[in-house]
Amino acid sequence: LGSRISGALRKMTDSTVIDETALKEMLKEINHALLEADVNIKSVVQLRKNVTERVKLEELAAGVNKRKVIQKAVFDELCSMLDPGTAPVTLKRGKPNVVMFVGLQGNGKTTSCVKYAYYHQRKGWKACLVCADTFRAGAFDQLKQNATKAKVPFFGSYTETDPVKIATDGVNRFKNEGYDLIIVDTSGRHKQEEALFAEMEQMAESVNPTDIIFVMDSAIGQAAYDQALAFRAKVKVGSVIITKLDGHAKGGGALSAVSATKSPITFIGTGEHIDEFEPFKTQAFVGRLLGLGDVSGLVNTIKEAGLHENVEMYKRITEGVFTLRDMYDQLESISKLGPLNKVMGMIPGMAEMMKNTNGVDGSVRIKRFQHIMDSMTMKEMEDPKVNFTASRKERIARGSGRHPQEVEELLIEYKRFSKVVGKVGKMSKKNMNIDQLS
Numbered sequence: 001l002g003s004r005i006s007g008a009l010r011k012m013t014d015s016t017v018i019d020e021t022a023l024k025e026m027l028k029e030i031n032h033a034l035l036e037a038d039v040n041i042k043s044v045v046q047l048r049k050n051v052t053e054r055v056k057l058e059e060l061a062a063g064v065n066k067r068k069v070i071q072k073a074v075f076d077e078l079c080s081m082l083d084p085g086t087a088p089v090t091l092k093r094g095k096p097n098v099v100m101f102v103g104l105q106g107n108g109k110t111t112s113c114v115k116y117a118y119y120h121q122r123k124g125w126k127a128c129l130v131c132a133d134t135f136r137a138g139a140f141d142q143l144k145q146n147a148t149k150a151k152v153p154f155f156g157s158y159t160e161t162d163p164v165k166i167a168t169d170g171v172n173r174f175k176n177e178g179y180d181l182i183i184v185d186t187s188g189r190h191k192q193e194e195a196l197f198a199e200m201e202q203m204a205e206s207v208n209p210t211d212i213i214f215v216m217d218s219a220i221g222q223a224a225y226d227q228a229l230a231f232r233a234k235v236k237v238g239s240v241i242i243t244k245l246d247g248h249a250k251g252g253g254a255l256s257a258v259s260a261t262k263s264p265i266t267f268i269g270t271g272e273h274i275d276e277f278e279p280f281k282t283q284a285f286v287g288r289l290l291g292l293g294d295v296s297g298l299v300n301t302i303k304e305a306g307l308h309e310n311v312e313m314y315k316r317i318t319e320g321v322f323t324l325r326d327m328y329d330q331l332e333s334i335s336k337l338g339p340l341n342k343v344m345g346m347i348p349g350m351a352e353m354m355k356n357t358n359g360v361d362g363s364v365r366i367k368r369f370q371h372i373m374d375s376m377t378m379k380e381m382e383d384p385k386v387n388f389t390a391s392r393k394e395r396i397a398r399g400s401g402r403h404p405q406e407v408e409e410l411l412i413e414y415k416r417f418s419k420v421v422g423k424v425g426k427m428s429k430k431n432m433n434i435d436q437l438s
C-alpha cells in the first residue's frame, strides 16, 4: 500500500502542471491502493469525496504550493478517518475500573489483555486479570503463564464452566481487594456465533465494565467492517486494539474498525512479546500507510534502546543519504533490539528484506549480509558512489565465504533501500514533512 500511495503522490510531484486531471488521477491511484489494503469501500469513496471537496485548485492563490495542499488533504483525511469523533474512555485512578476484552478467537485478546495489564501496571495502576474463557482448552493456563511472567495477579477456574460466573466472582474478589484495573479476558470463537454474543452480553451486564475493548487482528482483511459492527451491535465497545501490525498486514482494516465501532484505536500490538504494545498514534500510522516511514518513531526507538551512537545516521537518513556502513549499523541495531520487525517496519522497504527468501530466514540472511560487508573496504562501506566491478564482487564473495550471487543480492537490497531512504529524505524535506503537518 505504502509504495503505491507514495507512488501516486510522487507521480504528481513529477508532473509539472497540477490541475483537476492530475488530482483525479492521483485520487484514483490512492483509491486502488486503499482497496488493496482492505480498506472498506465506503471509506474509500468518502476519502475521495472529501479530498475533492476540500481542494479547490482554482481557488488557490498563485504561489501556493498546490502539491503540498493536496498531499496535506490526503494525509488529514486519512487521519480524520481514524478519528471516530469520540474520546477514549477514561479510567479513574483509585476506582475499580473493569475493562472487558472482546473479539474472535485468535485475534490476540489474551495476549493483549496481559500486555495492557503490564503497560498500566508500569504506570502505577493496580492491575489484575480475570480469565473468563471456558471455551478454549487451556485458556486459563495460557493466561496464567503470561500473567505470571508479567507479575500480574490473576483469577480463573479449572472446574467452573460458566464464564459469566467466573467473571463476576473474579471482578468481585478483586474489587474487594482494592484493585483499580480489573481486566476480563473472554472467549472468542471461530465464527460470530449467537452463543458467543449471548455470553458476552450477559457478562457485560453482570460485571458492568468501564470500557469494552474490541481486539482485531490487522490481517482480517475486508471482513473487518462486518466483524467490528457485529460486536458493536451487541455490546458497548469503547476502544479498539489492533494486533499483529508487525506482520505483513496492510492495516487498512483499522479504518474499518473505527468507522464500524465509532470508537478510537487506543493501542496496537506489534509482536508476541509482552512489551510489543504501544499507544496508537494516528499521524505515525498514516505516515506509514502513505509509505513515508515513521522517521521520528524510528529515532525514538533507537534512543529508547540506548543506541545513541546511531543518531548521526538517522539525521543523515532524514536527509536522504545512506551508505553501506549505515546499512551494516542498521542491521546491527536491529539484532540488538531483538525483534526484527519493529524498527524495520518504520522504514518502507526494510520489511521486504526481512521476508523469508528461498527458505532462508530473514535473520540468517542479515548475518550473511554482515559477513559479506565485513570483507569490504572502508571506502566501499562509506562512499555510496563506489562502483563494484564483477571481479571485485567475486573477491568479496571469496573473502566472506559466500556466493557471488549473494553479494549481488546484498547490493540490490542496498540500492533498493537507499532509494527509499532518499525518497523519505526528499519528502520529509520538501513536500511532506510530517512534523510540519501536525
Ligand code: GDP
Binding pocket: 103, 104, 105, 106, 107, 108, 109, 110, 111, 112, 188, 243, 244, 245, 246, 247, 268, 269, 270, 271, 272
Ligand atoms: P485470543 O484467542 O484472541 O485470545 O488470541 P491470543 O492472545 O491467544 O493470540 C493468538 C496468537 O496471536 C498467539 O499466538 C499470539 O502470540 C499471537 N499474537 C497476539 N498478538 C500479536 C501481535 O501483536 N503480533 C504477533 N506477531 N502475534 C500476536
Ligand code: MG
Binding pocket: 109, 110, 111, 133, 136, 139, 185, 186, 187, 188
Ligand atoms: Mg484467548
